[in-house]
Amino acid sequence: MPKVNCPDCGRQIGMHELEAKTTAKSGGFSTRYRCPFCRTDMDDVTEHLV
Helix, strand or coil: CCEEECCCCCCEEEHHHCEEEEEEECCEEEEEEECCCCCCEECCHHHHEC
8 A cells, every 4th residue: 555755743644544634626626635634735646645
């Protein structure tokens, strides 16, 4: 299973551990992800994949 490296606390987080929030926008949907440890928001987790 892929892991994400949190840009703030540096912990490696399993994709299933991330908190996700999806909101509707005029052109579709937007999803933000949050580290469960330090609560940092990430717009694009693909930039932080380990």
